[in-house]
Amino acid sequence: MKDTIIICRCEDITYDDVVKAIEEGYDDIESLKRRLRIGMGPCQGRTCIPLVMRILAQKTGKNREEIEPPTHRPPLTPAPFGLFVGDEDEG
Amino acid sequence: MKDKAEVVIIGGGVNGCGLAYVLAKNGMDDVVVVERNYLGSGATGRCGGGIRQQWSTEENIKLAMESVRVFEKLSDELEYDIEYEQGGYLILAITEDEVEQFRKNVALQNSLGLNSKMLSPDEAKEIVPYLDENEFIAATFCNTDGHANPFRVVEGYARMAKKLGVEIYTHTEVKGFKVDHGRIVDVVTDKGVIRAKYVVNAAGAYSARIAKMAGVELPNKPYRHEILATEPYEHFLDPMVISFHYGIYFSQTKHGEIVGGIGDPEEKPSYNIRSSMRFVTRMARVITKLMPVFKNINIVRQWAGLYDVTPDARPILGPADTVENFLQINGFSGHGFMISPAVTRITADYILYGREDEMLRKLSMSRFKEGIAEREASVVG
Incomplete structure (x- = not known):
């Protein structure tokens, strides 16, 4: 039933997709992110990244603490361009 | 890890992996790629993915035109979808000076066989209806320009190169070289030493640091360039839109962002x-x-990467001036992704057949000693 466990809701990535990518050699979080687009959707990785880090630890035999999290990319939540336009005099 | 190879390539970006693939495709499989981090971790994986032929110097136009012919069939060749789309590049002229320069650019581009053309604001709006026609006075357009997914291009090159016998070592860092009588003999990494006949410096913004380890001084300087992505939207933007006046570029990927x-x-x-x-x-x-429609569009992620900038904003190719088997393929100044097919072909021809393409002379590092001939004016981002 693991092909129906959704790990990344933004990009519709399942548990099996993650395991398959790890087996293909994408065995660190930055490579997995680029391969599967996990953590690149509107949730900013809040749902998927902790799950993927746990799967990575299980599959690579590393401790959970040894798995490096990906670089954080601002903004914290999606924000429209209009919000950043501000006054013309600034910056 | 191998302890010797015909060619050791430093840098697992589009040019390093691309060169490895071209060499292997032409029968040279004794090739090693050394990457300090993961593949595409430098400028390639951080770039906007644009593929443009509308340049102001003959060299860049020719390199870009040759590259487009390769990109057009690259998904088939690599058996991997690089998400290539030819939606064109729309270049906005904001000032009268720009209109003047763009006329010259288009004339040069047309003389080299590129089908770029000048457009009025109304004609530009037929291509991108959401543009504010009061914000620009003219535009140029070339419908065979476009974009591809940089991760997938690197991935496609690396997969096929490995299939053809190339060895790729990620998380492996070059620490120095053993140089003897004007040649690199050994490449010293943190995982072992590799004896090499040719060494290629495709290290992007770190190329000057790598060169220095072999006693070669490159004039390249690293500059941060920032970039962002929005949430994915239904397709509404065909071309890459750019303005040199503002230094801005934006396009919509196949994925929708x-x-x-x-x-x-x-x-x-x-x-x-x-x-x-x-x-x-x-x-x-x-x-x-x-x-103005962008006011309501959501930014989801921003990041940055490094341009590897030369004094004339054109790449450095060919042997280093004092170390003959140390080839440069760097200094791309922000457009290393889009011309990678041509520069890797030229570099491979030199390694495989000793062929000295006219570009190798024009873009060799010795040009900086002789005085810069011509500066590329069409740099963006």
Whole structure:
């Protein structure tokens, strides 16, 4: 039933997709992110990244603490361009 | 790890992996790629993915035109979808001076066989209906320009190169060279020593540091360039839209997100790749001015990468002046992705057949000693 466990809701990535990518050699979080687009959707990785880090630890035999999290990319939540336009005099 | 190879390539980006693939495709499989981090971790994986032929110097136009012919069949050749789309590049002229320069560019481009053309604001709006026609006075357009997914291009090159016998070592860092009588003999890495006949410096913004280890001084300087992506939207933007006046570029990927950036004239050379509020503010002001519809579009992610900038904004190719088997394929100044097929072909021809393409002479590092011939004017981002 693991092909129906959704790990990344933004990009519709399942548990099996993650395991398959790890087996293909994408065995660190930055490579997995680029391969599967996990953590690149509107949730900013809040749902998927902790799950993927746990799967990575299980599959690579590393401790959970040894798995490096990906670089954080601002903004914290999606924000429209209009919000950043501000006054013309600034910056 | 191998302890010797015909060719050791330093840098697992589009040019390093691309060169490895071209060499292997032509029968040379004794090739090693050494990458300090993961594949595409440098400028390639951080770039906007644009593929443009509308340049101001003959060399860049020719390199880009040859590259487009390769990109057009690359998904089939690599048996891997690089998400290539030819939606064109629409270049906006904001000032009269730009109109003047663009006329010259288009004339040069047309003389070399490129089908670029000048457009009025109304004609430009037929291609991108959401543009504010009061914000620009003319445009140029070339419908065979486009974009591809940089991750997938690197991935496709690396997969096929490995299939053909190339060895790729990621998380492996070059620490130095053993140089003897004007030749690199050994490449010293943190995982072992590799004896090499040719060494290729495809290390992007770190190329000058790598060169220095062999006693070669490159004039390249690293500059941070920031970029962002929006949430994915239904397809509404065909071409890459750019303006040299503002230094802005943006396009919509096959996945649906808008990816774009804006250069900052205040940026100083550094290896800083942190994101800034200043960037997102500047980007928001210009993109909403050119296309007010962007006010309501959500930014989801911003990041940065490094341009490897030369004094004339053109790449450095060919042997280093004092170390003959140390080939340069760097200094791309922000457009290393789009011309990679041509420069890797030229470099492979030199290694495989000793062929000295006219470009190798024009773009060799010795040009900086002889005085810079011609500066590329069409740099963006």
